[in-house]
Amino acid sequence: MRIAWAGLHLGEEPPLIGEKGSGTIFFSGCTLKCGSCQNCQLSSQGMGREVSASDLESISLRLQERGAANINLVTASHFTPSMVESVARARSQGLQIPVVWNSSGYEQVATLSLLGGSVDIYLPDCKTLDSEMSRSLMGAPDYPEVAKRALLKIVADKSLVVEHEQLRQGVVMRHLVLPGLLAQSREVLHWFAANLKDRALLSLMFQYTPVAMGAARHGPHRTVSRREYQQVLAWLEELGIDDGFVQDPARNDDWIPDFTRSNPFPEGQAVPVWHYETGYLE
Numbered sequence: 194m195r196i197a198w199a200g201l202h203l204g205e206e207p208p209l210i211g212e213k214g215s216g217t218i219f220f221s222g223c224t225l226k227c228g229s230c231q232n233c234q235l236s237s238q239g240m241g242r243e244v245s246a247s248d249l250e251s252i253s254l255r256l257q258e259r260g261a262a263n264i265n266l267v268t269a270s271h272f273t274p275s276m277v278e279s280v281a282r283a284r285s286q287g288l289q290i291p292v293v294w295n296s297s298g299y300e301q302v303a304t305l306s307l308l309g310g311s312v313d314i315y316l317p318d319c320k321t322l323d324s325e326m327s328r329s330l331m332g333a334p335d336y337p338e339v340a341k342r343a344l345l346k347i348v349a350d351k352s353l354v355v356e357h358e359q360l361r362q363g364v365v366m367r368h369l370v371l372p373g374l375l376a377q378s379r380e381v382l383h384w385f386a387a388n389l390k391d392r393a394l395l396s397l398m399f400q401y402t403p404v405a406m407g408a409a410r411h412g413p414h415r416t417v418s419r420r421e422y423q424q425v426l427a428w429l430e431e432l433g434i435d436d437g438f439v440q441d442p443a444r445n446d447d448w449i450p451d452f453t454r455s456n457p458f459p460e461g462q463a464v465p466v467w468h469y470e471t472g473y474l475e
């Protein structure tokens with residue numbers, strides 16, 4: 194496996210951060226090549242360092258010691274077998290907090306079946322349900338069918354369990370609203386309402402920020418407007434979707450992490466524990 198950074202992250206959805214933050218581990222590489230990627234340093238440039246299942250076990254336990262609400266594995270699909278081994282090792286050494294699988298949603302049912310015993314919470318994207326858009330934005334025209342099958346499987350596997358306002362088990366489906374492409378969002382919201390409402394939570398993200406590097410050069414060239422934001426909120430109301438989270442629209446480029454820094458995130462939003470250049474930071 195190859196990872197870039199691990200630490201306590203306070204920028205995730207409220208029931209995932211507890212008091213100290215989500216114990217986030219960012220993996221290098223990705224199975225997609227999204228034009229709208231905000232993590233190009235990892236997804237396409239491969240920034241990071243190789244680690245063993247034993248290393249990842251130790252990092253997970255360190256995050257738990259530091260008070261992490263969960264272990265949040267970000268974009269690890271391409272390392273699934275090693276990751277399953279690592280979680281099993283960490284569990285046998287005392288890892289008790291939930292494990293979160295934070296992914297693109299582009300995963301085969303067979304891959305997800307390998308994860309069943311390791312993962313408690315799924316945090317998948319549902320980027321678009323339009324195959325032409327999937328082809329042009331991600332180079333994966335089959336994304337809609339793959340993601341729908343994946344979402345239906347994980348929602349059937351993991352019912353929502355919330356304890357003391359923290360998610361212990363279940364699915365939070367994320368959708369990033371892209372400027373000028375609102376029809377995509379409307380289709381995703383309709384599908385969620387018809388298939389997952391009351392069984393999963395929805396997280397709507399408005400943080401898209403254009404960047405002039407890597408794969409993101411093909412993404413839209415502006416942020417979401419206030420008017421577009423209001424339109425999406427109106428659709429939520431129309432469809433009766435009220436269980437979930439809505440992010441404020443991005444106002445600047447703070448949302449784009451810089452993984453060359455020991456803390457890639459804005460001040461106060463994360464506490465670094467491990468970095469690919471230095472190892473443990475304390």
Ligand code: SF4
Pocket residue numbers: 223224225226227229230231232233236268297
């Ligand atoms: S936005 Fe796309 S390319 Fe970037 S990490 Fe997520 S799934 Fe991978």
